[in-house]
Amino acid sequence: MAEISEAPDSDSSKLFGSDSKAPQRPDSEPEFDPKLMRKTKPGLKRLFLTFSVLFSFLLGFPFLWKSVEIYRSPLPFREIDSLSTQLRSDTLLFPLHFHALFVGFDSDPDRLRWSILSEITKLTSQNPKCSDNYTLSVTVDLGSRCLRGRTSSPHSSSYQCGSVTGGDFVQNDDVAVDERLASVFGGKNNEYSMAVVKGVSERAVVGKYRHAWMVVGDGSDVEMAVVKVAEVLIKVFINGGREEGLIRNEFMPVGADGKIVLSFNLLNADPHDWVYDWDFEKIDDTLLTPMIEALGPVANISVESQVLYHTPKASFSYWNQKLESYVFSTKDLPFFVNSNEWHLDTSIAAGGRSKILQFAVYVPSAKECPLLLQLPNGEISKTNGFISPDLENMFEVFIGQFRQLFGFKSLNVYTGASGDWNLLPSERGFTEWELDVLSRQHTCFNLHSCATTLGSLSRLVQSLPRMIIKDEIGKQVKLSLEAAKLALSNASSGVYESSAASSSQARSLAEDAFFHPSIMSVSYYSFEHCFAVYSPFFLPVSMHVVLAALRELRRYKQEKAKYLAWKAKANTAT
């Protein structure tokens, strides 16, 4: 049935659009097969329509991509890595210069220098993190002239011949001698001087500034003096007179933001018996302010004080008839601090990452008065019971405890392997050479801590590719790296104070960046989650559009082929 078979053809061709005319059953042209040929060129409208839809889809894709993009501030990963490797590989070197002066000895300065250096190398322990690069120069003062030894340092000794004589040391006033030597030696940053004098009474003293002196008797050997000199240079001037184990090495009294808050608390156990108060302002101005100023490069210290009432202690004491007082032992000390009743940590000035050091003075109730602490060896502690009502004595103990936190002992004697040295104390709580030790130690610690923190941060950021990194974090990291570079350059040129301050700034910025509250992995979704959210919207529609475009393209190609076939046939016919 020809018509019926025709009808679907014409119908289907009408469906496809107006531009393909229904092929007539040609009588005139032979071999025209509508299935394989067509007379007119296929139009582009359909193709244009579908492709424009596809194109608009594709055009929208970059906008979509941009809208789901997460903002990540670019962090300088390479610089962070280079800082870590720099600190790890070449250990931080602090340049130091030692100057040894021998008065009244008739020895060759070069030989003395050599023997001091050999003693020093015996004593130096390898500190893996930060070490010191020292140079030594020796001068022998013979009264009339001076013999200066060879020295490897570029420092020219500013010592004038004859400035120090044996007569300076005759009187036993250490403080006066100290001042005299300070005017002679100068005591510049990172230069330490040592004077060995032949005299009458033997004495070995380390001054408040950056020098020490030793008076040896007539009959003593210069070799003994050399050993003592080496010991004081290394153990005292470089290591600060500390030993291992006094305070844990990892404990740093300075908080992560470079601040310390000193909190002084006066605790009245039972106000019904008696109530004590103190004039803290006066103490603060006179005693604490110089110390806080001296420690400026190392930490930014602020002071608070409070008086508390009704603060009983949690442990017990017993009456000792012989001592006529109540005694409790160090066994009870861990329970002494009654955290429940003593509300010490009420500072509002301290930030989240500062360290608060609490100093508490406990006034016992009448039932337990007087109260003494008994040490494990049976002695009574000298530093806790005060009969004399002096606030100064009490604050001396405070300063002793504060120094202990930094690792310094407060006994005025350093007992070394080759003899004792008297250590002169300073009104500022720390002597200059102690401050140098602190600056060096803190610079070393801060720089290493900064490098590890930045390394951890970069690893963390790289492991979470979909976490937002705010601009603030990028800025903090950049500033931290700059401060660290500054600290390194200052340290290698020997300017300790500014290097300590820069290193503390570097560390605090690195900690701020690492502890930024927006870095929480829980809040960010993985890429799979994002895909799972968006694909139900876009995948079905895009699939249809793409399929339609492909289909139209294929149809166009077919129609074009048909037309070309017809054309070829027509050409061959004519």
Add this chain to the structure above:
Amino acid sequence: MACNTRNKYPAQVFNNENHRLNLYGDNVEVDYRGYEVTVENFLRVLTGRHETAVPRSKRLLSDEGSHILLYMTGHGGDEFLKFQDSEELQSHDLADAVKQMKEKHRFKELLIMVDTCQAATLFNQLQSPGVLAIGSSMKGENSYSHHLDSDVGVSVVDRFTYYTLAFFERLNIYDNASLSSLFSSYNPSLLMSTAYYRKDLYKRRLEEVPVTNFFGSVMETIHTDAAYKALSRRNSGRFEDEMSLDQSVHHIERRMLIKVNDGYEIHDINPEGEEGASKCPWSTFRNKFQKAENVDSLVNYGLVAMIPLLVISTWLVQ
């Protein structure tokens, strides 16, 4: 819990039927309660990433020498712990937080005690050294509550917690009980589950570690031998004595170093008498699903059915 309107004893939570001990008593400080107890806040406390305005009392102020006790109790399951009926703490999140803490030296030693169903799975993913962890039950086991307080209407304490408390009640202040005695005091038949602990990351031997290492806020003390006598050289008549001070111990407050020795406890919301015996969600969940339709497979079928629909529609248009 204490301030829940359904609590018959407002502001009081007891751990025993006899109501002897009020857990919200005078000396207890609860830092996070109610809606603040979320996974995010918990991880923020551990890692230290707070907003700047968060007060110090809500932060974990630990440093490189601190010993931290982390005690978690509630509902849990395979590698997760339930928070607030709406979210979960996953084991890998916890392990990640502990790793970051260790990198920043926020603790020296950490003891994690978990009392939930399948508790031992929660610390499966830990890798950081210095961590000791014990869970009340192993994978596939449930943990049970101890007894029901018919006055209040809920179970007041879980078995693992009950026996832990019983252990500590037996000690006096000078006892030197070790962690191994604590861990071996758990009897599987009494707990009705196996308490499992993990000590591969903890270097010290458990027999040598006293329980006061983590419990009881017991501090290490160092005596100061001498005062720094620089100031007495100046004229000492400077200060009039304003008081006669018979002082006692000067001891530097090293509280903030080892303060977190004792209970840093997350007060989670206890289940409200959920059928008493088992408190695991998965079994109830599964039951519900088996009764109703299987929603998952329905969704899968729907997706698969879309493909032939697409094919058919394409063919039709052609």
